[in-house]
Amino acid sequence: MSRLGRDHYARDTLEVAPALLGCTLVHAGPDGVTSGRIVEVEAYQGEDDPACHAAAGRTGRTEVLYGQPGHAYIYLIYGMYYCLNAVTRAQGLPSAVLIRALEPLEGLDRMRGRRFARARRRTPVVDRDLANGPGKLCDALGLTLEHNRLDLTGDTLWIEAGVPPAEIAWSPRVGIKVGTERLWRCFDPESPYVSRTRLNHEVASEPSPVMS
């Protein structure tokens, strides 16, 4: 499958998000390749989106969101986990797609090792739990702050075209306290690798409210 070019990311975030479902996220790290099929994402679009980190304006952390689309935005959350986004839209329009869950494809043993190695882990990790959450997938793929701002059209971290899911479901975004009225999380309702959440039942067939 072919690597997604910058034009794929340089669109409205609500177009890019569903288009990433079924694509393959690949990390070619120093100790091998790990990859997975994207089955769940969320859109964060602009300073007017209260849940977007850019709602607070341009800061050191959000600077990458204002830059060229097709770059990685990675941040530390709750002092312990990393979250990976793909910057979308255009320079000056801070927007991104949060990659929330993967179906593991390549490097399963390495993913199991990384996930188990986390200090607080005391039980083995079943394959379904390797990357079914934004923090888990960064752990499984070995992504940290050092990968922040990487160009996704480069040869370290990229996304390849894939087979889109038969259906796409939309729900409120997870873990936020503002902007929950926007159904901007989308996922493959047939995938067992989607993150475990009761929001999976509050679904619609379109994002709403649709605004840009």
Added chain:
DNA sequence: GTACAGATAAACT
């Protein structure tokens, strides 16, 4: 199956 507490540090005010 659901509910809750606690871990933990960068970025921000």
Added chain:
DNA sequence: GTTTATCTGTACA
């Protein structure tokens, strides 16, 4: 000093 786009183990149904 406060906030946070999470995850895990434990408790209970």
